[in-house]
Amino acid sequence: MGDMDPAPVDVLNDEPHFLSEPEVAQALERMLNEFQRETDRGAVLIAGEMVSAQLAAEIRALAPPELRGKRINELLKYPGFLSSFSARCDVALLAGFIDASAHRSTVVLRRLRNDAAHSTDAFSLAVHRERLMQMCSLGSGVAASVSEFAAKSVLDDVVYRLKQRGMTLENEIGRNPFSSAAEIFEHLSVRPDLMAVLDERMPKMELAIGVWLLLGLIVHQGKRRRAERTTGDIDDAN
Amino acid sequence: MGTIARNGWASLEDIRDILYLTDARLDAIARDVPIRRWCECFDLRARTIFPRPKKSQAGVVGYDGVAAADVAALLIYLERLGYELEPLPLVERLMDVIRSNPYLTNAQLSVLWYERCRHKCEPLVLYLADAARPKLAETRRLRTTTGYTIEVATSADGTPIWLSASAPKYRKRRVSTPETCLQCGYVWTRGDPDSSAAHRREHKKRLSYLDPQPVVELVAAVAAGENTISVDRTSPRWKHREIYRRALAFKREFGYDFVQWQSDKGDDDPGAAGVLFCNAQNVIVGACAFRLREYQGRSWRALQWIWLAPKYRRSGILTTRWFDLRRQFGDFRVEPPVSEAMQAFLKKMGDESLMGAPLSSTLPER
Numbered sequence: 346m347g348d349m350d351p352a353p354v355d356v357l358n359d360e361p362h363f364l365s366e367p368e369v370a371q372a373l374e375r376m377l378n379e380f381q382r383e384t385d386r387g388a389v390l391i392a393g394e395m396v397s398a399q400l401a402a403e404i405r406a407l408a409p410p411e412l413r414g415k416r417i418n419e420l421l422k423y424p425g426f427l428s429s430f431s432a433r434c435d436v437a438l439l440a441g442f443i444d445a446s447a448h449r450s451t452v453v454l455r456r457l458r459n460d461a462a463h464s465t466d467a468f469s470l471a472v473h474r475e476r477l478m479q480m481c482s483l484g485s486g487v488a489a490s491v492s493e494f495a496a497k498s499v500l501d502d503v504v505y506r507l508k509q510r511g512m513t514l515e516n517e518i519g520r521n522p523f524s525s526a527a528e529i530f531e532h533l534s535v536r537p538d539l540m541a542v543l544d545e546r547m548p549k550m551e552l553a554i555g556v557w558l559l560l561g562l563i564v565h566q567g568k569r570r571r572a573e574r575t576t577g578d579i580d581d582a583n
Numbered sequence: 584m585g586t587i588a589r590n591g592w593a594s595l596e597d598i599r600d601i602l603y604l605t606d607a608r609l610d611a612i613a614r615d616v617p618i619r620r621w622c623e624c625f626d627l628r629a630r631t632i633f634p635r636p637k638k639s640q641a642g643v644v645g646y647d648g649v650a651a652a653d654v655a656a657l658l659i660y661l662e663r664l665g666y667e668l669e670p671l672p673l674v675e676r677l678m679d680v681i682r683s684n685p686y687l688t689n690a691q692l693s694v695l696w697y698e699r700c701r702h703k704c705e706p707l708v709l710y711l712a713d714a715a716r717p718k719l720a721e722t723r724r725l726r727t728t729t730g731y732t733i734e735v736a737t738s739a740d741g742t743p744i745w746l747s748a749s750a751p752k753y754r755k756r757r758v759s760t761p762e763t764c765l766q767c768g769y770v771w772t773r774g775d776p777d778s779s780a781a782h783r784r785e786h787k788k789r790l791s792y793l794d795p796q797p798v799v800e801l802v803a804a805v806a807a808g809e810n811t812i813s814v815d816r817t818s819p820r821w822k823h824r825e826i827y828r829r830a831l832a833f834k835r836e837f838g839y840d841f842v843q844w845q846s847d848k849g850d851d852d853p854g855a856a857g858v859l860f861c862n863a864q865n866v867i868v869g870a871c872a873f874r875l876r877e878y879q880g881r882s883w884r885a886l887q888w889i890w891l892a893p894k895y896r897r898s899g900i901l902t903t904r905w906f907d908l909r910r911q912f913g914d915f916r917v918e919p920p921v922s923e924a925m926q927a928f929l930k931k932m933g934d935e936s937l938m939g940a941p942l943s944s945t946l947p948e949r
């Protein structure tokens with residue numbers, strides 16, 4: 346795989362703009378909300394659906410005039426030729442809407458989704474951690490950053506909640522055991538049960554962040570393609 | 584005294600020497616009454632002791648000795664009878680050891696409390712055994728140089744029948760009446776520091792389930808997204824602590840003999856399934872426990888006990904949880920004896936059948 350790696354991109358730090366696209370930012374919020382309530386299986390299905398829908402949106406936006414409107418909708422709708430996740434993914438690469446790395450990541454996600462959809466017993470993301478990390482490998486070191494960021498988010502979330510709750514706790518039990526982050530970390534450090542719970546939350550958080558990056562990349566590459574076109578062609582947007 | 588404390592033992596001769604050096608009257612009596620007999624009067628015992636043999640030595644010669652604390656106790660008793668002597672130097676030398684011992688003999692207790700009780704102890708009474716008791720003719724009172732009041736009852740021929748010695752600073756204690764704490768139900772004695780300390784400790788423990796407050800561990804668990812409801816043998820300690828307290832409360836309220844959760848540290852029954860009832864304020868308002876019962880090759884779930892803090896009862900808590908419990912544990916059996924409240928509850932839910940015998944009517948009662 347090493348020889349196919351794209352030029353290193355520090356996706357998390359260098360290009361904040363493509364993650365702040367409204368649809369991308371909204372997608373993260375949605376995943377954080379929904380994943381919390383979902384099983385691992387449900388979360389993977391939602392993630393697959395979101396990426397597939399985003400690919401459909403890019404294909405629609407970048408379709409040549411000849412295919413616009415009713416025709417493209419037919420193609421994208423079942424049983425149309427572009428109704429499947431895999432077809433959208435391959436066509437997007439073929440047409441140059443996404444690059445090889447986004448494509449590779451999408452393929453990994455698609456396989457993960459298939460496994461989740463067809464698993465009879467409990468599907469656990471932790472078991473598929475390696476593939477999850479492959480999905481997040483959108484540049485060198487990106488997977489590791491996703492992991493780090495996920496851990497931080499999970500912890501920040503707990504710290505935030507405990508700080509909020511701590512203030513009311515003061516009235517109820519006469520003291521606030523969670524008045525500072527240090528106190529919270531100290532409490533967590535002696536609670537292996539909680540650390541285990543936080544660990545369990547990690548894969549879903551990694552999935553959310555990985556998919557967030559992937560969506561950002563897809564949107565970003567689509568935008569760039571459109572920009573290239575408008576500078577070359579007549580602007581025929583409607 | 585130093586040698587006695589160091590060796591841990593005194594020979595009968597050593598004791599005679601002490602008496603000789605202190606109160607002249609004691610020395611006089613000691614000539615007539617053997618020291619061994621003195622010890623017996625106060626339930627102290629002489630035993631054969633041996634000096635530590637040297638390496639090359641094959642045998643040793645033993646002699647009668649009295650443990651250092653027993654010697655101190657003897658001195659204390661004699662002082663309580665009004666004799667003039669000074670047990671303090673020996674007491675002080677023995678304190679270090681006695682303070683660190685987890686268990687104490689009667690004599691060691693006397694030493695431990697000596698300074699606190701000196702000259703304040705209850706009257707000491709000595710009397711003849713019943714069989715030999717002659718008719719009482721006269722009682723006399725006298726005061727010793729140490730301020731003790733001695734009362735002696737004698738027969739017509741002057742034989743002492745009983746003797747009581749009262750300490751100069753002895754005050755009859757107020758008769759203390761037991762009191763029941765309205766909040767926690769603990770019975771304690773006002774004016775008795777030990778009893779009131781015990782109440783304070785117990786009060787705090789009992790209020791933790793009678794008037795439960797938010798539980799810090801629960802708050803953190805909720806924030807982290809942990810399952811805060813079920814308790815099994817793999818659950819963290821705090822859950823076992825909390826469920827055990829409720830099992831204890833259940834036992835106390837109904838006067839049963841056993842707490843139906845193994846301990847506040849865990850329960851290793853693989854069939855044990857505890858459930859905590861927590862509210863939105865992270866207060867644990869109650870709990871219950873299911874067990875897996877097996878008999879003649881059949882097995883079923885049984886609700887072993889359920890307990891809600893009194894102030895949360897009859898506010899619909901169990902009603903709202905009932906559906907989930909039924910879904911999770913199926914047609915479990917509510918094990919007898921079933922309280923009136925629970926019978927009323929089951930009736931209201933239309934689930935009285937859960938009180939019946941499960942699967943077959945030949946099942947044994949709990």
Ligand SMILES: CC(C)(COP(=O)(O)OP(=O)(O)OC[C@H]1O[C@@H](n2cnc3c(N)ncnc32)[C@H](O)[C@@H]1OP(=O)(O)O)[C@@H](O)C(=O)NCCC(=O)NCCS
Pocket residue numbers: 869888889890891892895896897898899900901902903920921922923924925927928929931
């Ligand atoms: C029995 C117990 C678990 C019930 O839980 P709860 O949350 O108080 O019950 P609910 O408020 O949901 O009661 C629902 C209905 O049950 C019936 N009920 C409950 N407790 C009752 C009582 N003490 N007397 C009469 N009816 C009662 C009522 O019909 C009630 O509806 P209503 O209040 O609208 O009249 C609880 O009261 C308790 O812990 N009691 C002490 C321990 C105990 O008895 N355990 C059972 C041992 S087998």
Ligand SMILES: [Zn+2]
Pocket residue numbers: 764765766767768769782785786
């Ligand atoms: Zn009390």
